[in-house]
Amino acid sequence: MSVDLSSGSIVSSKVYQGHGFPMLTFGEQARASQLPFSHQPFLESLKKRGLNESEVLCACFTIGWFGEAKTKRNVKVKCYYANGTANLYARPVEGVAALVDLDDMKVLDYNDRYVVPVPLPKAEATEYRASKLKPPFGPKLKPIAVSQHDGPGFSIHAHTVSWANWNFHVGFDIRAGPIISLASIFDLHKQKHRQVLYRGFISELFVPYQDPTEEWYYTTYFDCGEYGFGQSMSSLQPLTDCPPNAAFLDAYYAASDGTPVKIANAFCIFERYAGDIMWRHTEISLPNEVITEVRSDVSLVVRIVSTVGNYDYVIDWEFKPSGSIKFGVGLTGILGIKGGAYTNTDQIREDIYGTLLADNTIGVYHDHFFTYYLDLDIDGEANSFVKSNLETVRVKDHSTPRKSHWTVVSETAKTEADARINLGLKPSELLVVNPNKKTKQGNIIGYRLLPGPAARPLLITDDYPQIRAAFTNYNVWVTPYNKSEKWVGGSYVDRSRGDDTLASWSLRDREIENKDIVLWYTMGFHHVPSQEDFPVMPTLSGGFELRPTNFFESNPVLKTKSPNYVQWPNCTSQH
């Protein structure tokens, strides 16, 4: 139902009749997770395992769609044994799952597969809290910090951020998390702000696990559409999640009962000084002088962390004075873990669908597919998508001693079908350009995509999870802007059937030339866990870049000066 708050009237009372359900709320997840504790067979399962009920914690898992004719708003509830550790995910109570109806809020079915349960991993090996760990500690890192003597170089008014040559708006969405919009860059040469990005966000994060057995086959999360990547955002810790020079913004969303919920320090914004070089050149060819000109690099980062159950995702938007936007993704937190009887690989005679990480502990194989919605408006709304293919030219006329060279053959995508691309198969630069604007030299104004990890799905295309995630069948798609096409897996993703995804919209093969277009880019990771990822995983990083390409007349940071270095003498430090 749509309601107009200002007039207090109902705008639309249309009831959605299609497949799929809205995101799970935190409230109903909490209630559903309590249901097993009043379900006698579950309590018997705990007793059989000798587990102390008060140390058992349960969580809700979406169950996807596997061809069922009728679907209800059901989830599976699986449980963990926290007893002595904060790392509940490392201690799954194997063989036990309850099917719960979220609307009726009751247990529909319960199953305990094991007569003789598999042993739980020991609590001690799973702990990650410094206060609970035993010496030796290390490696030891000396104090280090970024300092800005004159304060930060950015300003925030409401949610609009201005820094160096960039302006943009930071928004929050319960489903997507951060939304960056109206990003424009000041062109020193033209003396005006020029549009780059109308709106960008993570439209979906598809995480299919690769264990086909009883309690795992349905584990194919859609973190945005099912769990809410924004709802799952964590409060950032000053000094560790973000450097000392960071500023923070809160976020608010409405709980299922309408109460506002605050995520304190949901965003941090900071100038990143990593010791990188913006540009440089040393010239030794000139007589009697050596010229060295170097500009050190600083960028502005907007960061969030979304903790979807076990996994922590670090999402960075990094704006560079050179006009690039870098998109960083860090994977950390706890792996999806399955219990097992094994303590050594030499006992294993079957596919365990994962890596044996520790005694009785299997890190299950899985993928992460981040699909970014990028409504670029390169120097205006009407844009085109260009594939600049690098093609080998064979020289046959003996005009040169060379037998070959490569050149660029550019192709403008006319319709959506022209813009479906799997990366890595063909050398090409992918650009969003403004076909109506050229540089003084006559080059078409644009930005190009420098892709990151380009893993593609390994599920077969007619497997149910892949039908629902058909938007990952290509790394790159382009669509004409359509207000209703925001969520790449469909408006209602929980238990969806794949009939409302980017793959289905795109079948219309609409015209995309010289129009307001949206670039959908999927960055993928296959994850074979290793013992280093246990009990908590060192960040695995990936990212991609949007880089100005004949957008400016020349290097936009040619006339930037390196930030001054300031020395502080005679200081008294406070630890």
Add this chain to the structure above:
Amino acid sequence: MSVDLSSGSIVSSKVYQGHGFPMLTFGEQARASQLPFSHQPFLESLKKRGLNESEVLCACFTIGWFGEAKTKRNVKVKCYYANGTANLYARPVEGVAALVDLDDMKVLDYNDRYVVPVPLPKAEATEYRASKLKPPFGPKLKPIAVSQHDGPGFSIHAHTVSWANWNFHVGFDIRAGPIISLASIFDLHKQKHRQVLYRGFISELFVPYQDPTEEWYYTTYFDCGEYGFGQSMSSLQPLTDCPPNAAFLDAYYAASDGTPVKIANAFCIFERYAGDIMWRHTEISLPNEVITEVRSDVSLVVRIVSTVGNYDYVIDWEFKPSGSIKFGVGLTGILGIKGGAYTNTDQIREDIYGTLLADNTIGVYHDHFFTYYLDLDIDGEANSFVKSNLETVRVKDHSTPRKSHWTVVSETAKTEADARINLGLKPSELLVVNPNKKTKQGNIIGYRLLPGPAARPLLITDDYPQIRAAFTNYNVWVTPYNKSEKWVGGSYVDRSRGDDTLASWSLRDREIENKDIVLWYTMGFHHVPSQEDFPVMPTLSGGFELRPTNFFESNPVLKTKSPNYVQWPNCTSQH
């Protein structure tokens, strides 16, 4: 000739009879570059163009091999007009080249192709020195610095660096530049240092330009073997090339007459604190408490910059407490530029083999292929190379509602042929393992390669430059360690014929299982210049990672504490 300095005797006086010549020295390049000025036809060419002789600068260009039966140690000398700019490379004197014999140090041939020369780019647009640029300046960046209250966390004894859990040696080679050797990491659990890398360096950097015309077809640089990537290293500028907390090391090499030449501040070593997260987790599922554990990341960087003529390459070796080694490459400096009559793309009716960057200025298409020599010694010398292929499994027995999943099928390379890989064609993890050592859980101890940009050559394989650079035909090769196989393009690369490259050595298809092996990895970039790259290019970054994979029993930084944050009050600043 090999001489034993201690005994003052000749060890070997064998004369090399094969193809190819050693690196060009700076001394002979300087002398050869002066030869045109005593060559009358050249002076007439300058006069015809109205150029002031004292503002003309020349440089040496290697000419490769294009099937000639006899090769001499010849180079081409081409010239630039500095008049009013430091950016000589942006003002090539087109149509003019002298063929010089380096051994006889004389001009063999001279040619001026133009009756009516093309106009030179204007000096003003090419300038990059802040002191010569006119306002407006910007974007403006506020002071920002890294500070370490208790000093750096690393120590350097001679050239051995110790930091956090890492020990390694930093060496210098006139041809390769930095050589990192004997890198080992302290294992907190096992309480000992464990070997990771015996020796690693950039064996070659192949930069083929893609213009087949008269003065460009031979421009297919081998920056290590022809020009000396170490010889070309620039003195680093404190505070801009490296952050304020950096330490510096000098490098020395022998000039052609034996005199020692010092490169001051050739290396910098610094702790990098970029605001990244080493690992984290937020846990909201436990009753009555929210747990957030975060460790902020710090790494140790060894940096050099090698300026090979126009281009500046920023090479980083980054050691992480988590056991990863990240290899960073930054491309900056000046593009390879060709003069031309064009001032706008609408005048162009032919392939100009590049991008029109400014009036009369073409940035020529080219590639950069960085080939790393990585003699890993994973926990000992005897290692194997494993391809862990991710393969789709189709489920046909209805044992699960899933129709598919993927699993890992590992394959140990028996011989060199098994280990030639083009990246991106097949999903797999590439590992160097120690087949003789397992974790307590029974997993084989190893490190894996997380590749970076994987561009492959677009020249046809029987084109002369590609025959010489046949080592780039695959992104990954593995060979058994052989003392003589250090330089991937052969010992003598200038004018080489491709008969002494990794591709030819590897034809022997030697055994590589459970041996001291070398991993050769080529990271490639295709470069289509854009106007932003002119007159000096904002850094384009790429990199790859070696990451411990079942090398440790568990997360090696689990027990690391975040570096303390220190605040400095009551300071007086000095700009």
